[in-house]
Amino acid sequence: MQSIVRSTFGSGTGPDHLLVNAMLLNIALIIFGWRRYRDLTKEIAERRKAEETARKLAETDPLTECLNRRSMERTTNELRRVSNDYGQAVAFVMIDLDNFKQVNDMNGHGIGDRVLTSLAEQLRQCLPGGTPLARLGGDEFAFAISYDPSNPARVDDIVSKLFESVCGGIDLDGTTIHCTMSIGIASDHSSQSRNDAITDGEKLMHRADIAMYQAKKSGKNRHFWFQSTVENELRFRNELEAGIRRGVRNGEFVPYYEQQIDLDSGELVGFEMLARWNTPDMGVVNPEIFIPIAEEIGVIGELSEQLMVQAFDDAKEWDPKLTLSVNISPVQMRDRWFSQRLLKLLFEHNFPAQRLEIEITETCLHENIGLVRSMISSLRNQGVKVSLDDFGTGYASLSQLRTLPFDRIKIDRSFVRELNYRDSSKIVDAIVSLGNGLEMPITAEGIENEAILETLRRMGQLKGQGYLYGHPEPAVRVIERLRGQGRLSKAGENRNDSGAVTDELADQRRA
Structure with missing residues (x-):
């Protein structure tokens, strides 16, 4: 630098160029x-x-800025660890908006x-x-507290x-x-004490x-504390659902x-066909248990068709004058192709449509009456009879009875049982x-004793069914009954061993 200054003022030689270049390079x-x-600092x-933003997005809900499910589980575990150390309990509260x-x-x-x-803001407050x-x-x-x-x-x-806070409604721009x-x-x-069954936040949730x-x-708009009995019911319900699906695949449902x-x-x-579930571990299960579940999980159509196929084959061995009644679920009546599928089954199994009577409940009339009318007409045009089942327990109107082409009305068993009591026949009389x-x-259902039978006989020409005439029976028992009355078809009379089914099938159906 001194050489540069002296050279500038003309009192010395110029600087060393190598050193100048080195200095400039250092600068x-x-x-x-x-x-x-x-740049690195920035x-x-x-x-x-960005990492903080990613962490926030990974742990929070972007809409409400609340925690998300993953971070809530971790937070709940941390809260439990701290609270339990101080002898405090932790409650996990789950909130769901209705409808x-x-x-x-x-x-x-x-x-x-x-x-x-x-x-979310009201909850925070x-x-x-x-x-x-x-x-x-x-x-x-x-939230957990x-x-x-x-x-x-x-x-x-x-x-x-x-x-x-919420019952008054949520105000949005008026x-x-x-x-x-x-x-x-x-x-x-x-x-009494800490519940050792709760091992982590996931179980609590x-x-x-x-x-x-x-x-x-229980009706919504309320809160409910967890009870182990409810968990057991849900577990049993899940087992039933799995069992029903397995039963449909394995052919465990049989007609009585x-x-x-x-x-x-x-x-x-x-005869009226009634479904029974012949389970390997629970024995014979009545339809009141499995039919509602089969409807909810969407297998009632397949289950019903399996039973009808078995029933058509069984009824071919009866006297051709005997009819077969089959209950149809309201879920099946929502399918616009139901009547075509039923007629196809009749054709494939060569069963006369005139011998079949399907029974539908009043519930079907309120979901899509136009579709129901179309299906009823289609079936009746092919010879299938249609009856209104459990009449009096729903909301069928007189106009619907007059306009819908039903062939028969079935009085619900709850009204027929009332005939056991004096002056209780007014409803049945009216029907x-x-x-x-x-x-x-x-047709009157639920005839259980001679007194009811005599009362119904005085009311007119009726058809009836009930325990007075015997409990529902498997196909093999029906064949035995009809053989004793001489009311088997030629196909039934020509069965091997004088009408006996194979031992394996007989044992299954008797069970």
């Missing part, structure tokens, strides 16, 4: 290093910000999102500070505040959206979900037959008179 490296340090800050789909359908998903955001709040998905929220095991009423008080909630509560402590399901089942009698002559005129006026034959 350039210092400037480059400083700029690189500044890059690290941006990366930390939230209607809010979306009527107002749009944008309004639905605003309802969820507003609800009602909960004690620091309470972890999560949106588990859809319209489900949850510690409390004194001897004072669970504190949790009830908080839940009551939530109901009070429009009030009314919502109700179903709330389930599960605790990691019993009334599962039990709260079960309790919330029970709250909905109940006699139908002409009350005046006492002559056997037909019989209605049938006579509409020119519809009547």
Whole structure:
């Protein structure tokens, strides 16, 4: 630098060019290093910000900024660890909006999102500070809170505040959206001590979900504490569902037959087919247990068709004058192709349509009466008879009875049983008179003793069935009964071993 200064003022020789270049290179490296340090510092800050954003997105719900399901489970486990160390219990509370789909359908998903955001804010205001709040998905929220095991009423008080906050509706730009909630509560402590069955937050969340399901089942807009009996019921229900699906695949459902009698002559005129489930571990199960579940899980159509195929084959061996009645589920009547499938089964199994009578309940008339009328007409045009089952227990109107082409009315057994008591025949009298006026034959169910039989005989020409004539029987017993009466078809008379079924099939059906 001194040489440069002296050279500048003309009092010395010029600087060494090598040293000058080295100096300039050092200066350039210092400037480059400083700029690189500044860029790296900025890059690290941006990366930390991105990582924080990613962490937040991974742990929170972007719409409501509540915790999500994964982070809520971890947070609940941490809360349990700390609370249990101090002898406190932890309650996990699950909240589900009732009928939230209607809010979306009527107002749009944008309004639905605003309802969820507003609800999350109301929940925060009602909960004690620091309470972890999560949106588990859809319209489900949850929070976890510690409390004194001897004072669970504190949790009830908080839940009551939530109901009070939401019951007035959610105001959005002058429009009030009314919502109700179903709330389930599960605790990691019993009334006496810590519940060792609760091993983690996931189990606690599962039990709260079960309790919330029970709250909905009990009428919605209420809260329900978890009870082990409800969990056992759900477990049994799941086992039944799996068993029904397996039973349909394995052909475990078999038809039983109940006699139908002409009350005046006492002559056997037909049979009603009733479903039974012949399970390997529970024995024979009545339809009151499995039919509603089969309807809910969507296998009732396949199950019913399997039974009808068996019944058609069985009835071919009876006297051709005997009719076969089959109950049809309201779920099947929602299928617009049901009548075509039934007629196809009749054709494939060569069973005369004139011998078949299907029974539908009044429930079918209120779901799609136009479709029901079309299917009834289609079946009757091919010779199938259609009766209205359990008449009097639903909401069938006189106009529907007059306009729908029914062939028969069946009086529900609950009315027939009342004939055991004096002056209790007015309803049955009215139904019989209605049938006579509409020119519809009547069948009375639930005839259990001679007194009921005599009362019904005085009312007119009726057909009846009930335990007075015997309990429902498997096919092999029916064959034995008809052989004794000489009322088998030629096919039935020509069976091997004088009509006996194979030992294996006989044992199965007798079971």
